[in-house]
Amino acid sequence: MRPENETEGRRRSFIEEARRRQIIAAAVEVISEVGYANASLARIAKRAGISKGVISYHFDGKDELMAELVIQLYVSGGEFMTPLIGAAVGPHDQLMTYLASNLQFIDANRIYVAVLTDVVLNLRNADGTLRFTSEGGEEPIIRPLIDILRAGQDTGVFGDFDPVVMAKVMRDTIDGAAGRAIREPDWDAGTYADEVCRLFDLATRKGKGE
Amino acid sequence: MRPENETEGRRRSFIEEARRRQIIAAAVEVISEVGYANASLARIAKRAGISKGVISYHFDGKDELMAELVIQLYVSGGEFMTPLIGAAVGPHDQLMTYLASNLQFIDANRIYVAVLTDVVLNLRNADGTLRFTSEGGEEPIIRPLIDILRAGQDTGVFGDFDPVVMAKVMRDTIDGAAGRAIREPDWDAGTYADEVCRLFDLATRKGKGE
Amino acid sequence: MRPENETEGRRRSFIEEARRRQIIAAAVEVISEVGYANASLARIAKRAGISKGVISYHFDGKDELMAELVIQLYVSGGEFMTPLIGAAVGPHDQLMTYLASNLQFIDANRIYVAVLTDVVLNLRNADGTLRFTSEGGEEPIIRPLIDILRAGQDTGVFGDFDPVVMAKVMRDTIDGAAGRAIREPDWDAGTYADEVCRLFDLATRKGKGE
Amino acid sequence: MRPENETEGRRRSFIEEARRRQIIAAAVEVISEVGYANASLARIAKRAGISKGVISYHFDGKDELMAELVIQLYVSGGEFMTPLIGAAVGPHDQLMTYLASNLQFIDANRIYVAVLTDVVLNLRNADGTLRFTSEGGEEPIIRPLIDILRAGQDTGVFGDFDPVVMAKVMRDTIDGAAGRAIREPDWDAGTYADEVCRLFDLATRKGKGE
DNA sequence: GATGAATGAGAGTTCATTCAT
DNA sequence: CATGAATGAACTCTCATTCAT
Numbered sequence: 011m012r013p014e015n016e017t018e019g020r021r022r023s024f025i026e027e028a029r030r031r032q033i034i035a036a037a038v039e040v041i042s043e044v045g046y047a048n049a050s051l052a053r054i055a056k057r058a059g060i061s062k063g064v065i066s067y068h069f070d071g072k073d074e075l076m077a078e079l080v081i082q083l084y085v086s087g088g089e090f091m092t093p094l095i096g097a098a099v100g101p102h103d104q105l106m107t108y109l110a111s112n113l114q115f116i117d118a119n120r121i122y123v124a125v126l127t128d129v130v131l132n133l134r135n136a137d138g139t140l141r142f143t144s145e146g147g148e149e150p151i152i153r154p155l156i157d158i159l160r161a162g163q164d165t166g167v168f169g170d171f172d173p174v175v176m177a178k179v180m181r182d183t184i185d186g187a188a189g190r191a192i193r194e195p196d197w198d199a200g201t202y203a204d205e206v207c208r209l210f211d212l213a214t215r216k217g218k219g220e
Numbered sequence: 221m222r223p224e225n226e227t228e229g230r231r232r233s234f235i236e237e238a239r240r241r242q243i244i245a246a247a248v249e250v251i252s253e254v255g256y257a258n259a260s261l262a263r264i265a266k267r268a269g270i271s272k273g274v275i276s277y278h279f280d281g282k283d284e285l286m287a288e289l290v291i292q293l294y295v296s297g298g299e300f301m302t303p304l305i306g307a308a309v310g311p312h313d314q315l316m317t318y319l320a321s322n323l324q325f326i327d328a329n330r331i332y333v334a335v336l337t338d339v340v341l342n343l344r345n346a347d348g349t350l351r352f353t354s355e356g357g358e359e360p361i362i363r364p365l366i367d368i369l370r371a372g373q374d375t376g377v378f379g380d381f382d383p384v385v386m387a388k389v390m391r392d393t394i395d396g397a398a399g400r401a402i403r404e405p406d407w408d409a410g411t412y413a414d415e416v417c418r419l420f421d422l423a424t425r426k427g428k429g430e
Numbered sequence: 431m432r433p434e435n436e437t438e439g440r441r442r443s444f445i446e447e448a449r450r451r452q453i454i455a456a457a458v459e460v461i462s463e464v465g466y467a468n469a470s471l472a473r474i475a476k477r478a479g480i481s482k483g484v485i486s487y488h489f490d491g492k493d494e495l496m497a498e499l500v501i502q503l504y505v506s507g508g509e510f511m512t513p514l515i516g517a518a519v520g521p522h523d524q525l526m527t528y529l530a531s532n533l534q535f536i537d538a539n540r541i542y543v544a545v546l547t548d549v550v551l552n553l554r555n556a557d558g559t560l561r562f563t564s565e566g567g568e569e570p571i572i573r574p575l576i577d578i579l580r581a582g583q584d585t586g587v588f589g590d591f592d593p594v595v596m597a598k599v600m601r602d603t604i605d606g607a608a609g610r611a612i613r614e615p616d617w618d619a620g621t622y623a624d625e626v627c628r629l630f631d632l633a634t635r636k637g638k639g640e
Numbered sequence: 641m642r643p644e645n646e647t648e649g650r651r652r653s654f655i656e657e658a659r660r661r662q663i664i665a666a667a668v669e670v671i672s673e674v675g676y677a678n679a680s681l682a683r684i685a686k687r688a689g690i691s692k693g694v695i696s697y698h699f700d701g702k703d704e705l706m707a708e709l710v711i712q713l714y715v716s717g718g719e720f721m722t723p724l725i726g727a728a729v730g731p732h733d734q735l736m737t738y739l740a741s742n743l744q745f746i747d748a749n750r751i752y753v754a755v756l757t758d759v760v761l762n763l764r765n766a767d768g769t770l771r772f773t774s775e776g777g778e779e780p781i782i783r784p785l786i787d788i789l790r791a792g793q794d795t796g797v798f799g800d801f802d803p804v805v806m807a808k809v810m811r812d813t814i815d816g817a818a819g820r821a822i823r824e825p826d827w828d829a830g831t832y833a834d835e836v837c838r839l840f841d842l843a844t845r846k847g848k849g850e
Numbered sequence: 851g852a853t854g855a856a857t858g859a860g861a862g863t864t865c866a867t868t869c870a871t
Numbered sequence: 872c873a874t875g876a877a878t879g880a881a882c883t884c885t886c887a888t889t890c891a892t
Contacts, residue, residue, distance in 0.1 A: 025851090026851095029851090043348065044348050045342070045344060045348065045350075046257070046342075047256075047257050047342055047344075048344075048348070050885075050886060050887080051886080051887060051888090052885085052886075052887090060852080060853090061852065061853050061854065062853090062854090062887085062888090063852065063853060063854075063855095063888090063889085063890085064851080064852060064853080065887095066887080066888060066889075067851070067852075068851095071887075071888080072886095072887065072888090128341075131338070131341055132255065132256075132257055132342070134254070134255055134257075134258070138253055138254040138255065138258070140255070140403075143399070143403055144403070145403050145404055145405070148403075171415065171418065171419065172411075172415045175411075175412055175415040175416070175419075176415070176419065178396070178400065179393050179396070179415075179416060179419060181396070182392050182393050182395070182396025182397070182399075183389050183392050183393065183396075185392070185396060186388070186389070186391070186392025186393075186395060186396065187392070189353075189392075190388065193350075193353055193354070193355050193358075194355055195355070201382075201385075202385055205381065205382050205385040205386070205389075206385070206389060208381065209381065209385075209386065209389060209423045210423075212422050212423045212427075213419045213420075213422045213423045217422075233875085235875085235876085236875085236876090239876085260860075260861065260862085261861080261862060261863090262860080262861080262862090270877075270878090271877065271878050271879060272862085272863090272878095272879085273863085273864085273865085273877070273878060273879070273880095274876080274877060274878080275862095276862080276863060276864075277875095277876070277877070278876090281862075281863075282861095282862065282863095445872095446872095449872095463768070464768050465762070465764060465768065465770075466677070466762075467676075467677050467762055467764075468764075468768070470864075470865060470866080471865075471866060471867090472864085472865075472866090480873080480874090481873065481874045481875065482866085482867090482874090482875090483867090483868085483869085483873070483874060483875075483876095484872085484873060484874080485866095486866080486867060486868075487872075487873075491866075491867080492865095492866065492867090548761075551758070551761055552675065552676075552677055552762070554674070554675050554677075554678070558673055558674040558675065558678070560675070560823075563819070563823055568823075591835065591838065591839065592831075592835045595831075595832055595835040595836070595839075596835070596839065598816070598820065599813050599816070599835075599836060599839060601816070602812050602813050602815070602816025602817070602819075603809050603812050603813065603816075605812070605816060606808070606809070606811070606812025606813075606815060606816065607812070609773075609812075610808065613773055613774075613775050613778075614775055615775070621802075621805075622805060625801065625802050625805040625806070626805070626809060628801065629801065629805075629806065629809060629843045630843075632842050632843045632847075633839045633840070633842045633843045637842075653854085655854090655855085656854085656855090659855085680881075680882065680883085681882080681883065681884085682881080682882080682883090690856075690857090691856065691857050691858065692857090692858080692883090692884090693856070693857060693858070693859095693884085693885085693886090694855080694856060694857080696883080696884060696885075697854095697855070697856070698855090701883075701884075702882095702883065702884090852892105853890105853891100853892085854890105854891100854892090855889100855890090855891090855892105856888105856889085856890085856891105857887105857888085857889080857890100858886100858887105858888095859885105859886090859887100860884105860885090860886085861883100861884080861885070861886090862882105862883095862884095862885105863881105863882080863883090863884105864880105864881085864882075864883105865879100865880090865881080865882090866878105866879105866880100867877100867878085867879100868876100868877085868878080869874105869875105869876090869877085869878100870874100870875100870876090870877105871873100871874085871875090871876105
């Protein structure tokens with residue numbers, strides 16, 4: 011048995027990291043097929059081609075595995091979008107890029123997004139509260155969006171609206187699109203992105219008379 | 221024992237209907253506290269102050285209970301909003317009323333909405349597919365919204381946009397707001413509704429130059 | 431509620447007897463279809479078109495119902511065969527008639543015989559022992575057969591054999607035939623009876639050299 | 641967890657085979673005491689001194705356990721008798737050996753035979769049909785007996801009778817004896833076998849005048 | 851590091867029985 | 872007399888977790 015249970019950033023060997031990624035990958039596959047509720051460790055282990063005990067060995071328990079899965083998927087999403095948005099110039103372009111790249115990422119990673127959603131909406135703490143969607147937990151996620159909107163208002167590019175509410179609606183549009191990407195096989199990300207960009211362009215641009 | 225398994229509109233005694241509602245109410249409470257995945261029949265029965273067997277007696281099984289719960293909550297939502305929207309005149313007013321009344325209903329029924337979402341996203345058929353969010357299943361839900369948008373475009377009140385995508389974004393905004401109503405105790409439905417109405421008013425109205 | 435539970439020969443009203451027969455008839459049907467193990471009171475009540483409670487009202491419990499069922503079926507079998515055997519003259523004819531009439535009764539009452547067998551082999555006392563096939567319980571059943579065989583030996587019609595063993599083999603042949611009547615739809619009672627009579631005629635007749 | 645569900649001859653570790661045999665042995669004991677209908681997994685596990693889950697771990701379910709039990713008992717019966725019958729020479733000796741060795745085996749394995757009977761008469765498929773006594777399922781069991789009888793008739797050792805009916809009566813005699821071995825503690829297999837052999841010798845031998 | 855084996859709690863469901871109406 | 876409702880125990884089965892090897 012490992013000498014102790016690493017809770018934080020304790021160093022892990024390369025081989026151990028590989029095992030963890032392998033197990034998480036198997037978990038993603040299983041959840042995408044049968045849903046979080048039916049994704050037992052037995053099923054995940056069988057999918058990974060290993061024995062059940064290995065999972066318990068590498069993770070503190072099922073919950074830690076799921077939490078790690080969420081973090082890993084979320085990080086890989088950020089890695090995809092951050093450079094794209096950074097390359098855009100000015101609030102308007104940044105906003106459009108933010109929306110488009112998010113939808114594009116969803117389109118290219120439908121399964122991952124579906125699994126992420128499933129876990130986030132189901133994984134709970136011991137006291138019954140949701141682990142990831144707890145109050146205020148969204149703040150870091152929509153922070154950059156709010157910043158873009160505020161910058162646009164300050165520079166006179168955007169009109170007069172509540173940037174927090176606007177950011178939340180945008181976020182819900184993206185999350186909702188994630189659901190569509192899962193449920194609607196012929197959902198077309200490109201045209202959807204075009205329409206969404208146009209919509210929010212109209213909603214945020216400075217009015218003629220203003 | 222009930223004479224047979226009533227699938228459709230078989231008549232049920234008043235007392236039986238009362239029990240069914242009581243059990244559903246207990247299920248709603250339990251799910252709102254511990255989530256769908258942890259809402260066992262034992263917990264629901266204890267909450268209702270009855271024995272486990274009673275649930276099996278009045279419902280064909282856990283799944284039928286959950287399905288009934290969804291239907292009941294959904295129906296009560298429709299009963300709330302339909303008359304409001306019907307009273308509005310013209311596409312623009314109808315749209316604004318639709319958005320506002322939805323958000324208002326969510327605000328007044330936060331727990332119900334949260335539970336409804338939880339069950340809908342988790343209840344599955346025997347083959348593993350989601351029971352309520354199956355592809356195309358959304359159509360009847362956004363149908364009236366699309367009709368309003370199309371009517372507005374035909375009469376020249378609304379501008380040029382894809383009414384289906386627009387309706388979907390609106391729907392996602394409402395569903396997202398439902399999540400906020402649950403997670404953010406001080407979420408203010410009134411100001412949120414004002415901003416959302418303004419947003420979609422700008423996004424749908426006929427442009428000056430058009 | 432009835433003033434007391436009649437255990438023995440307490441008089442029952444005509445209407446009560448009718449109810450009891452109705453319930454037993456339903457039980458026979460159900461057992462013949464799903465077997466003793468799956469014949470729940472609920473199923474029997476549904477088949478009889480009455481409520482579950484009625485059974486508990488008219489019988490002391492499931493076991494008493496089953497015991498009554500066995501007795502009723504057994505009695506009706508005796509009523510069928512006794513006059514036939516009584517009409518035969520001489521041990522040889524009586525034996526042949528006994529065998530043939532038993533097989534004929536089985537043929538004409540396949541379902542009843544199957545159910546009788548099923549219950550007898552499964553109904554148990556509280557201590558786990560079989561209720562009907564307990565040691566020595568068979569004696570009254572093969573008694574008349576032994577008497578016929580002994581009479582034949584005494585009068586010199588039959589040869590020298592152990593009449594008890596011979597009677598038991600005959601009984602097992604009949605019981606076995608009951609099983610065949612159930613399992614083999616095209617089992618032909620007539621030719622089977624002919625062969626069985628011939629077989630036991632040869633086995634019991636006085637040898638040439640004796 | 642076992643890698644997969646072995647239906648056929650997949651290799652099992654020695655230790656797993658031992659466990660399976662241990663569980664089956666416990667099941668035999670329990671069934672012999674309380675009958676198939678009352679032989680719950682909980683009781684069997686307690687008798688084996690293990691936890692309930694172990695049974696589910698080693699068997700696919702209760703039904704597989706019971707089916708395995710039947711097969712194991714049946715095979716061990718065949719192993720006992722086949723060499724004995726093979727050693728006998730000529731139809732007459734083979735027939736006598738068949739009858740005697742069957743009764744001897746029953747005598748030496750009373751409990752096993754009783755349990756086998758109980759399970760065979762109760763274990764059912766999902767559709768309600770009996771699993772082991774399905775129509776035609778008896779054919780392989782009485783096949784060797786029929787062959788012996790036919791051979792005897794062809795060589796002129798046996799008289800003129802229907803070999804199939806004769807074989808069935810013999811089989812029923814043996815099965816019936818199994819029941820007696822269970823219910824009648826002082827049932828004497830030796831004298832019973834002598835009488836049975838004599839009986840069927842008379843019934844099958846070629847008549848003087850033929 | 852990894853495995854197979856075992857545990858024990860808890861899941862949904864069925865059932866015989868009881869009882870107020 | 873009969874019913875529908877409720878009980879509580881027992882059922883099979885699944886699960887996350889632990890542990891000796």
